[in-house]
Amino acid sequence: MTLLEVCNLSVAYFARSGESCPALAGVNFQVGPGEILGVLGESGSGKSTLAAALLRLLPSNGIIEQGCVLFEGKNLLEAAPEGLRKIRGGRIGLILQEPSSSLHPTMRIDQQVADIVAAHKSLDRRAITERTNQLLASVFAVDAERIGRSYPHELSGGQRQRVLIAQAVACGPSLVVADEPTASLDPTTQLEILQLFRKLRQTLRLAMIFITHNPALLAGFADRVLVLYAGRVAEIGPTPQMLSSPRHPYTEALLRCLPAHLDSDHGARKSRLNVISGDPPDLALHAKGCQFEPRCGARMEVCKANEPMAATVSELHEVSCLKFAG
Amino acid sequence: MEPLLKVENLVKRYAAGRSRASGHKFAALDGVSLSIAPQTTLALMGESGSGKSTLALCIACLERPTSGSISFEGIDVAALEETQLRVMRPQIQLVFQDPASSLNPRWSALDLVREPLFVQRRFRQPEREHKALELLDRVALPRKLAGRRADELSGGQKQRVAIARALALEPKLMLLDEALSALDCSVQAQISNLLVDLQSSLGLTYLFITHDFAMAAHLADQIAVMERGRIVESGPAEKILCAPSHDATRALLASTPRFTETPSVLVNA
Amino acid sequence: MRYLLRRTLHAVFLLFGVSLLTFLFSALTPGNYFDEMRLNPQIAPETVAALRAQYQLDRPLPVRYLHWLNAVAHGELGFSFAYNGPVGPLLWVRARNTLLLTMAATLIAWLLALPLGIWSAARFGRTLDRVLSWTTATLLVVPDLVLALGLLIVAVRTGWFPTGGMVSVGFEGLSSLQKFQDLAMHMVLPVFALALAALPTLVRHVRASVAEVLDAPFLRAARSHGIPDRKLLFGYALRAAANPLISLFGFSLGALLSGSLLVEVVMSWPGLGPLLLEAILARDLYVVIGGVLLSMIFLVGGNLFADVLLYWADPRIRIAASAK
Numbered sequence: 001m002t003l004l005e006v007c008n009l010s011v012a013y014f015a016r017s018g019e020s021c022p023a024l025a026g027v028n029f030q031v032g033p034g035e036i037l038g039v040l041g042e043s044g045s046g047k048s049t050l051a052a053a054l055l056r057l058l059p060s061n062g063i064i065e066q067g068c069v070l071f072e073g074k075n076l077l078e079a080a081p082e083g084l085r086k087i088r089g090g091r092i093g094l095i096l097q098e099p100s101s102s103l104h105p106t107m108r109i110d111q112q113v114a115d116i117v118a119a120h121k122s123l124d125r126r127a128i129t130e131r132t133n134q135l136l137a138s139v140f141a142v143d144a145e146r147i148g149r150s151y152p153h154e155l156s157g158g159q160r161q162r163v164l165i166a167q168a169v170a171c172g173p174s175l176v177v178a179d180e181p182t183a184s185l186d187p188t189t190q191l192e193i194l195q196l197f198r199k200l201r202q203t204l205r206l207a208m209i210f211i212t213h214n215p216a217l218l219a220g221f222a223d224r225v226l227v228l229y230a231g232r233v234a235e236i237g238p239t240p241q242m243l244s245s246p247r248h249p250y251t252e253a254l255l256r257c258l259p260a261h262l263d264s265d266h267g268a269r270k271s272r273l274n275v276i277s278g279d280p281p282d283l284a285l286h287a288k289g290c291q292f293e294p295r296c297g298a299r300m301e302v303c304k305a306n307e308p309m310a311a312t313v314s315e316l317h318e319v320s321c322l323k324f325a326g
Numbered sequence: 327m328e329p330l331l332k333v334e335n336l337v338k339r340y341a342a343g344r345s346r347a348s349g350h351k352f353a354a355l356d357g358v359s360l361s362i363a364p365q366t367t368l369a370l371m372g373e374s375g376s377g378k379s380t381l382a383l384c385i386a387c388l389e390r391p392t393s394g395s396i397s398f399e400g401i402d403v404a405a406l407e408e409t410q411l412r413v414m415r416p417q418i419q420l421v422f423q424d425p426a427s428s429l430n431p432r433w434s435a436l437d438l439v440r441e442p443l444f445v446q447r448r449f450r451q452p453e454r455e456h457k458a459l460e461l462l463d464r465v466a467l468p469r470k471l472a473g474r475r476a477d478e479l480s481g482g483q484k485q486r487v488a489i490a491r492a493l494a495l496e497p498k499l500m501l502l503d504e505a506l507s508a509l510d511c512s513v514q515a516q517i518s519n520l521l522v523d524l525q526s527s528l529g530l531t532y533l534f535i536t537h538d539f540a541m542a543a544h545l546a547d548q549i550a551v552m553e554r555g556r557i558v559e560s561g562p563a564e565k566i567l568c569a570p571s572h573d574a575t576r577a578l579l580a581s582t583p584r585f586t587e588t589p590s591v592l593v594n595a
Numbered sequence: 596m597r598y599l600l601r602r603t604l605h606a607v608f609l610l611f612g613v614s615l616l617t618f619l620f621s622a623l624t625p626g627n628y629f630d631e632m633r634l635n636p637q638i639a640p641e642t643v644a645a646l647r648a649q650y651q652l653d654r655p656l657p658v659r660y661l662h663w664l665n666a667v668a669h670g671e672l673g674f675s676f677a678y679n680g681p682v683g684p685l686l687w688v689r690a691r692n693t694l695l696l697t698m699a700a701t702l703i704a705w706l707l708a709l710p711l712g713i714w715s716a717a718r719f720g721r722t723l724d725r726v727l728s729w730t731t732a733t734l735l736v737v738p739d740l741v742l743a744l745g746l747l748i749v750a751v752r753t754g755w756f757p758t759g760g761m762v763s764v765g766f767e768g769l770s771s772l773q774k775f776q777d778l779a780m781h782m783v784l785p786v787f788a789l790a791l792a793a794l795p796t797l798v799r800h801v802r803a804s805v806a807e808v809l810d811a812p813f814l815r816a817a818r819s820h821g822i823p824d825r826k827l828l829f830g831y832a833l834r835a836a837a838n839p840l841i842s843l844f845g846f847s848l849g850a851l852l853s854g855s856l857l858v859e860v861v862m863s864w865p866g867l868g869p870l871l872l873e874a875i876l877a878r879d880l881y882v883v884i885g886g887v888l889l890s891m892i893f894l895v896g897g898n899l900f901a902d903v904l905l906y907w908a909d910p911r912i913r914i915a916a917s918a919k
Contacts, residue, residue: 116820
């Protein structure tokens with residue numbers, strides 16, 4: 001029983017001149033209840049577009065060209081405005097990028113959380129306040145009350161991030177989409193946030209789509225990993241497999257770029273790291289064939305003209321690469 | 327060998343109001359001492375608020391320390407007047423974390439790299455352009471991007487421009503304040519390689535501020551760990567990585583995400 | 596609290612400074628009220644000298660200033676040569692008339708500017724917004740004087756509105772309701788002129804502030820949490836856009852006494868403007884100083900009020916202020 005099913009989602013951005021730039025093309029994946037799906041993508045891969053598109057929060061020049069987003073059976077792309085509003089925050093929580101500016105600068109924290117509860121549940125004032133306090137207490141181990149009375153600029157980056165998390169889970173959603181929630185935090189705070197997510201997953205049976213560009217974060221955290229490249233799903237599979245033996249040339253190349261493990265031999269210090277040659281493609285050029293082909297070490301003749309389809313390489317593991325086709 | 331940079335007992339206090347927690351004077355740096363040998367890399371690590379950026383700003387002479395000395399090639403730059411400082415500034419250059427906000431988005435890459443030459447009145451007009459293009463070549467930015475505005479470049483390209491700009495005045499010491507943190511993994515690898523190449527070809531010395539232990543392990547000869555305005559541990563990179571002795575170091579190491587296994591803290595959560 | 600006290604003290608010092616400067620400039624300008632009299636051969640020079648001595652115009656400047664300050668401290672604003680009476684009551688009556696106009700105009704301007712600006716910002720870049728922008732730009736460029744004159748022409752041609760003045764002849768004999776109607780009819784044109792003059796700036800500022808906020812990440816985040824649209828606009832967007840608008844409101848308040856001079860003169864409205872103009876031309880020293888001081892009190896008071904409002908509305912200012 002899937003919680004979220006995305007089929008063939010395609011999104012493009014249109015410039016005033018009428019030119020279009022495809023940001024996502026034919027994206028397919030599913031998320032089960034209580035599952036953490038890690039979406040791994042670099043800049044330009046379309047990961048933020050994906051997060052926004054799921055709830056139709058694209059900017060005015062972004063159009064969803066085709067596809068469907070089935071959440072608990074309903075297609076979100078066809079939902080009426082009021083129905084969509086109820087789902088946003090109510091059934092699906094969203095943590096967008098830029099935590100430092102995602103909070104209203106002149107409203108108190110408890111008010112910003114209470115407004116969300118009020119928007120989805122018809123409770124009286126006292127019940128809302130109680131629920132708000134509960135939420136803040138669940139993300140802040142100490143000092144929850146003082147933080148509730150503070151303003152965003154009085155909090156540190158980590159504290160603001162926790163507030164965003166409290167906002168996302170305020171109404172007990174079954175899915176949270178988090179777009180780089182730990183990007184601007186240092187390692188210990190990052191770890192605390194990941195722990196918090198794990199705790200929430202256990203207590204609330206929360207499913208998550210965790211978007212990041214750092215593969216190391218997903219180890220031991222995500223159940224499955226989806227790799228996004230140039231707006232297309234390159235590979236999707238269980239985390240241990242994906243991180244130890246990836247099959248798509250891009251995933252392989254990406255993981256090889258990382259500096260040596262901390263525990264391994266240090267004779268390799270200041271050696272050249274592996275890089276992926278070339279630059280990410282300019283999607284506005286609408287190139288044919290595999291988008292990774294120009295940079296791929298394993299490219300074949302057919303890759304220039306043919307777009308790869310998803311092929312199953314083992315259980316739950318799919319790769320979109322012509323090496324595995326047919 | 328004489329260290330290129332020697333910081334001794336540096337203290338920097340900020341007046342009330344800057345501290346977000348309390349209202350009294352806040353010591354961002356509380357007696358910091360370190361030294362960097364020429365043509366080596368020192369990684370400065372620590373949590374946010376530990377004072378790493380303040381230290382960089384003081385060394386770059388963008389902030390005046392409250393007390394202590396900063397000896398660069400034997401000269402105490404903390405005690406210099408502004409006019410004397412102007413002569414020293416080209417030797418110590420900064421590269422910041424976020425190229426989007428450290429580069430003027432409306433200027434072209436070429437203009438950005440030319441500017442330091444103009445400000446310090448080096449070369450003449452036509453030579454400056456030539457020199458700037460040379461610098462862009464050195465950081466492997468394709469010539470066709472030289473005329474592009476900064477906001478039209480990707481993160482990695484912007485950071486290359488920032489590095490080229492820092493190289494314009496032929497510095498001896500480069501302060502890299504989380505210069506790789508905002509970049510994608512594959513781009514981090516490219517810029518890391520660039521930095522290593524530049525160090526060996528130009529004889530640069532780096533103070534590399536980061537909280538990424540993996541990158542520090544890869545790039546640094548020495549590591550210093552800061553906590554609350556002090557250096558709590560420092561030494562050769564291998565020693566710090568294999569046998570950390572301070573809690574702050576251990577905490578940082580433990581929270582660095584790794585591949586082969588789940589960080590133990592997460593497992594026990 | 597300390598912040599507010601400091602601002603008030605600052606305001607008081609400002610007023611002192613202004614009074615001194617005004618006094619200096621007025622007293623130092625060549626000529627005085629009695630110069631015309633001196634030219635008149637029918638009046639003996641001794642009489643002129645005596646009059647001058649009576650009004651202490653032959654005393655040194657600092658003495659006169661201190662005398663005047665002393666008088667102000669007692670609530671006396673000096674003596675008007677032209678009207679041959681104390682300045683105080685003269686000013687109050689005229690100021691009251693001016694306030695009647697400007698308060699009505701400011702209220703109307705703001706009541707129109709807010710919805711127009713918000714509406715425009717919500718449709719940024721689209722046709723209606725462009726039309727409004729163009730209209731406000733045109734209005735901005737047209738001087739108040741031309742607006743007022745234009746309206747006067749309309750009044751003359753159509754006869755719908757009285758062509759100037761505050762009340763009609765025989766005002767005293769009218770019933771209360773008729774009095775009210777008469778006053779209102781006289782007010783329409785000048786208020787309209789003033790409101791039209793103030794509107795473009797306000798609309799553009801509201802539009803700019805709200806548009807900037809509508810694009811902000813926190814608004815997008817609030818939308819993603821399912822906050823309903825109306826609450827987003829008024830509870831979130833407007834609230835964040837409030838800062839520059841509050842400052843602007845302070846300016847509006849501040850200009851209540853000083854912004855209407857031209858319109859009053861053109862429309863023969865017996866307000867502070869025409870009085871000041873006459874007084875300057877006639878070298879009626881104390882009326883000029885009194886009038887300027889009164890206007891300054893409003894200006895400084897308006898800004899102070901805006902400061903207080905800002906302090907209350909924006910927690911960031913509160914923190915920054917208390918930290919200093």
